Amino acid sequence: MFWKVESRKEFLVAESANMDLMQLDGELIDSLMSYADKIDQKVSKLKRLAQELRQPLEAAKGREEEYLGNPLHSFPLIRHMYQDWQYLAEFMKKPVGEEEIGFLRKKLPELPWQAETEEATVYIFRIAETHGMMPWEMANGLIDNVRLNSTLSALDCFEVAKLYFKWGYFKQALQWISISKTRLQEEYSGVYEVLGMSGQDVALLQARCLVELDLRDVALELLVKQPDLAEHSTSWLDQFEAYPHMTVDSPPTLGEDFKRLCRSSFSPKPSKLHCRYNSTTSPFLILAPLKMEQISLEPYIVVYHDILPEGDIHQLIALAEPRLRATLAFTEDKSDSVFGAFLPFKDMNSSGEPVLDRLTQRMRDITGLQIHQRNRINIIKYGFGAHYAARHDFFNETNSETEGYGDRMATVMFYLNDAPNGGATVFPRINVKVPAERGKVLFWYNLDGETHDVDPKTVHAACPVFHGSKWVMAAWIHEYDQMFIQPIYREGKMKH
Numbered sequence: 001m002f003w004k005v006e007s008r009k010e011f012l013v014a015e016s017a018n019m020d021l022m023q024l025d026g027e028l029i030d031s032l033m034s035y036a037d038k039i040d041q042k043v044s045k046l047k048r049l050a051q052e053l054r055q056p057l058e059a060a061k062g063r064e065e066e067y068l069g070n071p072l073h074s075f076p077l078i079r080h081m082y083q084d085w086q087y088l089a090e091f092m093k094k095p096v097g098e099e100e101i102g103f104l105r106k107k108l109p110e111l112p113w114q115a116e117t118e119e120a121t122v123y124i125f126r127i128a129e130t131h132g133m134m135p136w137e138m139a140n141g142l143i144d145n146v147r148l149n150s151t152l153s154a155l156d157c158f159e160v161a162k163l164y165f166k167w168g169y170f171k172q173a174l175q176w177i178s179i180s181k182t183r184l185q186e187e188y189s190g191v192y193e194v195l196g197m198s199g200q201d202v203a204l205l206q207a208r209c210l211v212e213l214d215l216r217d218v219a220l221e222l223l224v225k226q227p228d229l230a231e232h233s234t235s236w237l238d239q240f241e242a243y244p245h246m247t248v249d250s251p252p253t254l255g256e257d258f259k260r261l262c263r264s265s266f267s268p269k270p271s272k273l274h275c276r277y278n279s280t281t282s283p284f285l286i287l288a289p290l291k292m293e294q295i296s297l298e299p300y301i302v303v304y305h306d307i308l309p310e311g312d313i314h315q316l317i318a319l320a321e322p323r324l325r326a327t328l329a330f331t332e333d334k335s336d337s338v339f340g341a342f343l344p345f346k347d348m349n350s351s352g353e354p355v356l357d358r359l360t361q362r363m364r365d366i367t368g369l370q371i372h373q374r375n376r377i378n379i380i381k382y383g384f385g386a387h388y389a390a391r392h393d394f395f396n397e398t399n400s401e402t403e404g405y406g407d408r409m410a411t412v413m414f415y416l417n418d419a420p421n422g423g424a425t426v427f428p429r430i431n432v433k434v435p436a437e438r439g440k441v442l443f444w445y446n447l448d449g450e451t452h453d454v455d456p457k458t459v460h461a462a463c464p465v466f467h468g469s470k471w472v473m474a475a476w477i478h479e480y481d482q483m484f485i486q487p488i489y490r491e492g493k494m495k496h
């Protein structure tokens with residue numbers, strides 16, 4: 001797996017970036033209001049002028065000849081006609097609110113780009129898919145039995161519909177369009193048109209989806225009802241048939257087991273494993289035994305509870321937050337799984353904070369293994385919709401990391417906050433789900449303890465977070481670092 005830092009995707013993961021975005025939105029709205037006020041002022045000036053200019057005409061009504069016989073009437077008329085209209089032409093031509101337009105133009109490059117907006121739409125898709133939510137449930141803020149205090153607007157739903165259409169999911173696209181239409185209130189249709197969503201666009205996308213689903217008749221019925229499309233409705237449909245939709249790229253694939261485990265409806269079978277106090281892994285534990293829960297024996301997976309002191313968590317998050325960068329994680333087969341903000345430990349370690357030493361020591365105590373503060377410790381923050389696609393932590397191949405330190409034989413992960421809405425770590429092959437709970441530590445071996453054969457059953461993923469965020473600190477523990485503490489080593493079958 002490779003990491004790539006993508007600074008433009010910040011909006012998707014960093015609350016601070018979104019906060020900046022909200023603040024900018026506020027400034028732009030203020031500027032829009034001031035633009036409207038300026039137009040208002042011009043309009044009322046013009047109306048007042050028109051009223052004043054009309055007065056002599058009103059006074060003369062029905063007795064024009066007599067009226068104009070008075071030089072104090074005819075002179076003003078001539079002067080007015082010669083002078084005033086020239087000035088008025090100038091005044092009418094004068095642009096209004098140039099400053100505000102300039103401000104908006106200047107800010108446009110700071111706003112999210114299309115790629116980011118699409119990515120955010122993909123998050124909606126991923127959450128809907130993972131939790132098997134119907135479009136209307138998502139649009140009403142119902143996710144995995146949790147009711148969020150928010151809804152999606154007509155424009156939002158239309159954007160999601162376009163994404164489903166792009167991927168060739170015509171039925172879902174139609175559902176999203178129909179929600180969008182019900183949210184498109186008549187009185188606001190003019191407003192929506194300004195924002196790039198006309199009734200015509202909606203009807204055409206709807207008709208196109210219907211044609212793709214071999215429902216030309218229904219599509220025709222729809223278009224003839226649309227005043228601006230009725231006349232050419234058949235030629236639209238002919239065109240849609242002649243040029244069927246070409247599916248461009250594909251939606252992220254989410255395994256069935258992944259989805260099943262991520263849902264709150266999943267309840268694990270009672271296991272024969274149990275909880276106990278561990279006081280044997282390292283000398284430290286004799287003094288301070290830790291509450292340990294066995295999750296699986298093969299592969300070996302355990303959870304420790306109540307490990308991290310509040311103060312350390314606070315310090316760590318405070319240290320990491322300003323340094324987080326939006327990140328893309330690359331694997332060989334999947335190149336685009338953005339999953340959150342990420343901070344390599346070495347970037348943070350330069351600050352020489354004692355909390356980092358304390359936490360690394362804690363990891364050593366828990367695992368009984370050697371952990372070095374190189375760049376193998378990461379802090380990850382998952383924002384809305386962010387997840388971690390299923391993969392193993394071992395490489396089972398020769399690369400610069402395995403050559404130098406051996407493979408990633410074990411993983412230890414601290415949950416730094418409660419993430420009750422999504423965010424669990426799941427091992428789809430062995431039906432294991434570990435909810436993200438503050439202060440908990442998850443530890444597992446990726447390789448067989450004796451032979452160091454890779455264990456494909458350790459494939460794991462992080463469920464998308466659909467409300468709030470999830471913070472973890474994870475360390476990959478390497479084989480060669482254990483050289484002096486693990487003398488027993490038998491050659492395995494599957495070793496690279």
Ligand SMILES: O=C(O)CCC(=O)C(=O)O
Pocket residue numbers: 378380388393411413423424425426460461462472474
């Ligand atoms: O965040 C999680 O639950 C999984 C993270 C993980 O697998 C890793 O960092 O290796």
Ligand SMILES: [Fe+2]
Pocket residue numbers: 392393411460
């Ligand atoms: Fe992992």
